[in-house]
Structure formats: structure tokens, C-alpha cells
Amino acid sequence: DAGVTQSPTHLIKTRGQQVTLRCSPKSGHDTVSWYQQALGQGPQFIFQYYEEEERQRGNFPDRFSGHQFPNYSSELNVNALLLGDSALYLCASSLLEDYYNEQFFGPGTRLTVL
Amino acid sequence: AQTVTQSQPEMSVQEAETVTLSCTYDTSESDYYLFWYKQPPSRQMILVIRQEAYKQQNATENRFSVNFQKAAKSFSLKISDSQLGDAAMYFCAYRSALLKTSGSRLTFGEGTQLTVNP
Numbered sequence: 001d002a003g004v005t006q007s008p009t010h011l012i013k014t015r016g017q018q019v020t021l022r023c024s025p026k027s028g029h030d031t032v033s034w035y036q037q038a039l040g041q042g043p044q045f046i047f048q049y050y051e052e053e054e055r056q057r058g059n060f061p062d063r064f065s066g067h068q069f070p071n072y073s074s075e076l077n078v079n080a081l082l083l084g085d086s087a088l089y090l091c092a093s094s095l096l097e098d099y100y101n102e103q104f105f106g107p108g109t110r111l112t113v114l
Numbered sequence: 115a116q117t118v119t120q121s122q123p124e125m126s127v128q129e130a131e132t133v134t135l136s137c138t139y140d141t142s143e144s145d146y147y148l149f150w151y152k153q154p155p156s157r158q159m160i161l162v163i164r165q166e167a168y169k170q171q172n173a174t175e176n177r178f179s180v181n182f183q184k185a186a187k188s189f190s191l192k193i194s195d196s197q198l199g200d201a202a203m204y205f206c207a208y209r210s211a212l213l214k215t216s217g218s219r220l221t222f223g224e225g226t227q228l229t230v231n232p
Contacts, residue, residue, distance in 0.1 A: 033219065042118075042205050042222030043159075056217035088157060094218055100147070101209075101218040105159035 002027060004093050004106035012112045013081050021076040021109045025093030031055075032074040033103060034066060037088040049074055050096060078111075086113045116141045116208050120223035127196045128231050134181075135191045135226045137206030145211035148182065149220070150191045154202040162204070165189065167211070193228075201230045 005024045013019050025032050031050045035043035045058035049068035068074045072093075078085055088110050092103040117140045127133035139148070150162040165173045165182050172180050177197075181190045193200055206223040 031218065033217075035220075040225075042120075042207075042224050043220070045219045045221070048217045048219060050217075056219050058219070090159065092159075092220075096213070096218075100164065101213065102161060102164075103218060103220060105151075108157045 004091055004104050006089075006091050006106040006109050008109060009107070010110045010112075012114065014114050015081055015083060017081050017113075018077065018079045019081060019111060021078075021089050021091075021111070023074045023076070023091030023093075023106060025072050025074070025091075026104045029093035029095050029104070030072055031094045031096050031101075032068060032072065033092045033094070034074070034076045035090040035092065036060070037090055037108070039087070043090055046076070081113045083113050086111060116143070116146075116210070116221045118206050118208050118221050118223035120206055120226050122226045123224070124227045124229070126229040126231060127193070129198060130195055132192060132194045133196055133228065135193075135204050135206075135228070137189045137191070137223055139187050139189065139206070139208050141187070141208065141210075143210055143212070147209045147211060148180075148189045149207040149209070150178070150180070150189075151205045151207060151222075152200075152202045153205060153225075159205070163191065196230050198230050198232060201228055203227050 033048040034046040037043040048056040052068045063079045088108045090108045091106045094103045148165045163175045177194045207220045
């Protein structure tokens with residue numbers, strides 16, 4: 001049973017560019033959350049998708065957007081990249097009906113903005 | 115809004131000894147979940163232990179146990195018989211039990227880097 005997978009592993013972009021990160025949830029999961037983890041800090045919640053809709057959003061600008069597909073996989077898009085967007089981006093999946101709604105994390109995508 | 119604070123950026127412990135990592139949180143909710151996650155250099159966040167706020171009994175998972183003090187809003191993690199593989203960044207996290215309003219979003223602390231010395 002494959003866990004949460006993310007692609008790519010690493011990515012280097014320049015300021016002003018746009019980037020798309022991808023996440024495939026753990027088999028059987030229907031909810032995907034995205035987190036941004038700056039170096040040396042704890043993850044910060046970006047948003048959460050369920051039934052192809054954004055259900056919750058953290059304190060991130062509109063440059064951050066996402067999508068969830070019918071197969072529950074998800075994309076995170078960031079437009080007009082800033083140096084401060086350099087971080088590890090973590091995807092987590094869960095099953096909404098699960099009692100604990102435990103989130104399983106992927107290995108992350110390391111984004112470097114030059 | 116909920117906040118989670120970990121006041122120990124770094125901790126170290128000798129192999130086979132016991133170490134306690136501290137975490138405090140702030141919330142106005144009465145029902146919630148608390149978690150400790152481990153993040154090794156591989157970056158994969160792994161759940162170590164969870165605690166439901168309405169349960170008075172402290173959670174235990176093998177060598178890992180918590181001291182949950184709801185009134186003090188404190189949630190510490192004790193690692194017994196520390197092993198070299200326990201070396202990692204440890205994060206304390208909070209989740210509301212109100213899924214309809216808060217979803218399953220996690221609020222994390224800043225982390226504590228644990229070093230295990232042989």
C-alpha cells in the first residue's frame with residue numbers, strides 16, 4: 001500500500017515564476033492538506049481540499065492556489081514566486097470519516113527560489 | 115486562534131536514558147486533539163503519539179508517553195530508553211475536534227531538535 005507521494009522532490013525556480021507541486025494521497029484517503037515548512041520552523045497550514053473543493057485555508061495570499069482531482073490527487077500552485085516562498089512543501093492526506101482523521105504526510109517537495 | 119509553543123529548540127540525551135520534551139498550547143476550545151510528530155532528516159513527518167483532550171489518562175506508545183495537563187495547557191513527551199534512531203526534530207501539534215469549522219488542519223509548534231549521544 002503506497003503512502004503519500006509527492007513530486008518533484010526538489011525544484012529550483014527564479015523570482016516571478018510560477019510552480020506546480022503534485023501530491024497523491026494514501027490509498028483510500030479523500031482529503032488532502034498542504035503545509036509550508038520554512039527552514040528551522042514548524043509546518044504552516046496552507047489549505048485543505050475535500051470533494052474537489054477548498055474547505056479550509058490558512059493565512060496565505062491568493063498567489064497560493066490548489067486543485068483536487070476526482071482521483072483525490074492534488075496540486076499546489078504558486079504564482080509570482082518570492083524569495084520567501086523557498087521552503088519544504090508537505091502534503092498530508094486523511095480520510096474524513098476516520099474517527100481520528102489522522103493525517104499521513106508525504107516526503108515533501110523542497111522549493112528553492114533564486 | 116490556537117497557538118502551540120515549544121520552548122526548547124534543542125535537547126540532547128544519552129543513549130538508553132530518558133528525555134522529556136515540552137509543549138504548551140493556547141485554545142478556547144474544550145475538545146481537541148494533541149499530537150507529537152517526529153521528522154527525521156529524511157523529512158517524512160511521522161506520528162509518534164496522540165492524545166484526546168477529553169481523556170484524562172495519558173497516552174502511551176511503547177517507549178513514548180505524554181504528560182497531558184489540560185488545565186495548564188501543557189503536553190510534554192517523554193522518551194524512555196532513548197535510541198540512536200530517536201534523533202530527529204519533534205513537533206507538537208494541535209487539532210480542533212470541530213471538523214466542520216476547523217477541518218483537520220494541524221497547528222504546529224516550532225519544533226525541538228533531539229540529539230541522541232552514544
